[in-house]
Amino acid sequence: MTALLEVEDLCVEFTTERGVVRAVDHVSFSIDRGDTLGIVGESGCGKTVTSLALLGLVPTPPGRIAGGQIRLDGTNLVGLGEKALRRIRGSRISLIFQEPMTALNPVFTIGNQMTDVIRLHEGLDRVAARERAAEMLAQVGIPIPTKRLDEYPHELSGGMRQRVMIAMALSCNPDVLVADEPTTALDVTTQAQVLEQIVKLQDRLGMAVILITHDLGVIAESCERALVMYCGRVIEDAATADLYRDPQHPYTRGLLNSIPRIREDRPQRLPVIPGTVPDLLHMPPGCRFATRCQRHQPICDSADPPLTAAGASQAACYFPGAQGDDHG
Secondary structure (H helix, E strand, C coil): CCCCEEEEEEEEEEEEEEEEEEEEEEEEECCCCCCCCEEEECCCCCCCHHHHHHHHCCCCCCCCEEEEEEEEEEEECCCCHHHHHHEEEEEEEECCCCCCCHHHCCCCCHHHCCCCCCCHHHCCCCCHHHHHHHHHHHCCCCCHHHHEEEECCHHHHHHHHHHHHHHHHHHHCEEEEEECCCCCCHHHHHHHHHHHHHHHHHHHHHCCEEEECCHHHHHHHHHEEEEEEEEEEEEEEHHHHHHCCCCHHHHHHHHCCCCCCCCCCCCCCCCCCCCCCCCCCCCCCCCCCCHHHHCCCHHHHCCCCCCEECCCEEEECCCCCCCCCCCC
């Protein structure tokens, strides 16, 4: 049986004044109903561009999907016309945007924005759509939902706006929910509440969830499997427990070691990954992490290592595991 969503060799490019930048480079993964996949990496690694590509939202121009396939229940979404994609967005696959204050229209009420989505995809009349919207707000933990429907985005707190985005994304019972940094700019307590709501609704609706974040703690708490991205490529793919117990790529190991730990016996100095991320316009000929890696050998400069089995994971590294004296 095929997976619900399959991404194969996805490439996304942007034309800039300096040249063509490949923001997503041969990314592949799959996810089935009820599963949770985390995509983690630092800013600029291609996480958000990957999420936009899944819904056909890469701005064209200057961007374009340069290669690969995105198959939803066997149907390739790459190359579909805008009319066909509009029928799929929101109904089959939904996106929680990174910043709800810019994703929500400030001049329309919450109710107007939610009912427009529901009426478009579900074919309900205005009264029934409003009832569905109120029901979804209640499901994500917003008190007095009928009152909130008549309020504008600026009248709600950051946590409330994020819950509205979740309710709107789930209002048509999608098969796949893509959550792009859903807890950004929220306090720790609200972060936990938002993630808890996503997990509860996933259990109830049986949907697949792709959680995109730079926070390794969010991945550990919410995801069964994780992809680590670096410079547009997946450099490690593993079950979350295996990723934390035995990271194979030195970059992953460095990320995990940079998490602060409480030590009462002595002050701690956080390890750092040396060097800087390479310019996407001038990538090194071999491994993209080679100039920052203490395991660097001549073979690392010859070709970009493929994603191959390493321990319980898949890693794009010629010397995976805990070999050598690295920052992991």
